Amino acid sequence: MSTTYQIPATTHLGEVSLKISNLDRSIQFYTDVVGLKLLTRQDHIATMTADGKNVLLRLEEVSNSITLPERSHAGLYHFAILLPDRKSLGLAVRNLVASGIDIGQGDHLVSEAFYISDPDLNGIEIYADRPRDTWKRDADNNYVMASDPVDVQSLFDLSASETWDGLPAGTVIGHVHFHVRSLEEARSFYSGILGFDVVGNFANMSALFVSAGGYHHHLGLNIWAGVNAPINPANATGINYFTIVYAHNHEVEQAVERLRESGVEVRPDGDAWYAADPQNIGIRLIAEA
Template identity: 55%
Template sequence: MTATTLHQDVQIGLVQIRVSNLARSLAFYQNVVGLKVLRQAGHEVEMTADGRNVLLILREIANAKVLRRNSAAGLYHFAILVPDRPSLGLVVRNLIAEGIEVGQGDHLVSEALYIQDPDNNGIEIYRDRPRDTWRHDPQGHVVMTTDPVDVEGLLEASEGLVWNGLPEGTVMGHVHFHVGDLGQAKEFYVDLLGFDLMANYGDAAMFISAGGYHHHIGLNTWAGKGAPAAPADAPGIDYFTLLLPNEEERSAVVERVRQAGYTVREEGGVPAFADPWNIGIRLVLKA
């Protein structure tokens, strides 16, 4: 297979997840996360930060089996990127006010907060440091680590500001998945789709992106090597969208995926397929 690289302007679009109780999840994503309802139709709700662009779709499934955390391949977390440090400080203030248990990590390139929704779907809310401050190793990989977040500094940065939910400029920054085999994940996401490897932690985790971003997708084997795909009747991820800059780029990706033996179908008017762990991917053109 020839080496292929995705267009540098590729981004993550929206994420659709399965939940067991729509009313409970709606309350959580509005009050705790700070998203707003854009549209609701039956058992699906589209959620937004800016009132225009969909970031998250909640789909309620009947008689859902809620899995233990980190027990199957599928969603580890989706990551909501806020535009600046004061915005992340306001998120901290709201999570404290709501009494939510929060994990956190300063990854050098970013400051990140981690929470779980009522169905154990993982959520990261983070802000990036300026790209010109990111460091790279001799192989060109982005240097990342996990240090404690300066929570006091975040609170100071948001002093006197009022929480009104996630602000204008909030986007879906990346997605992070449990997979059953990191080599197979690299074959699919790097060799086939065309993402670049940005950081590699042995056979435990890798981070990949387009255009030099620290990562658009994280992949790990923390649910166990050989972890099976999460069942369709359990909460988790249905699909995420890749935003592509033009039809030429989209057609090239579709052709590579078909040539590799994966089934590509039309969903909502866009090409759709699944990775080896049944995580759905839809290819959407940027507006």
């Protein structure tokens, strides 16, 4: 297998699927607190959208489910909802505050972000990017990032005259961040096989960020749950799969071939292909509609 493969720069992320314990409760949370809209519901599965057309989140109720303590297993740290601008972020934060939920925050220099958890302890980041021409890299070509306090008041001031009506069209899944068993194993899989570029080798934080097309990160990978952290049982709430969206079918086929050449099982289902990473986190590969 070629070792020089680089994932196409136009690649981005799509739909995230979560396993949850109570569908009614999760629909209400993601509608009222997060600001998504219900798109479809059938039996134990619902899909959520921002624009009324594209699925951003799929919720699957798991019978006899268990919710494990945070940072105890390999799996989801958070999935990140990217808003189109600061005004939209200000409105979303106003709604989060009104809901009374616990909120974390961080000015990461490349972005401004807020953090919450859903009723099953699935982590969620809601953020807006700063202009790409303001992002800086260090001498090792890693993006310079921080966790400074966000200027919340300026976000409130920017959105003061606007009315909250849920997350706007243009909202997308910006990135996903996982607890992994080994950073070396994760790097070999996501960079070595799938071809994501390393854009943040943060050894001091026990974390690795990778992306396509120079983005600050499409995947965050950390060992904060411990090296060789146990894999989630099948009935545990958490990540089911995330979606990698390629521009063209031949790019999907190339990724599938690389996975198979590396001994990873890949199966087709409709227009998508499904695989799993070393943590048994599902990966859905599709071409742009």
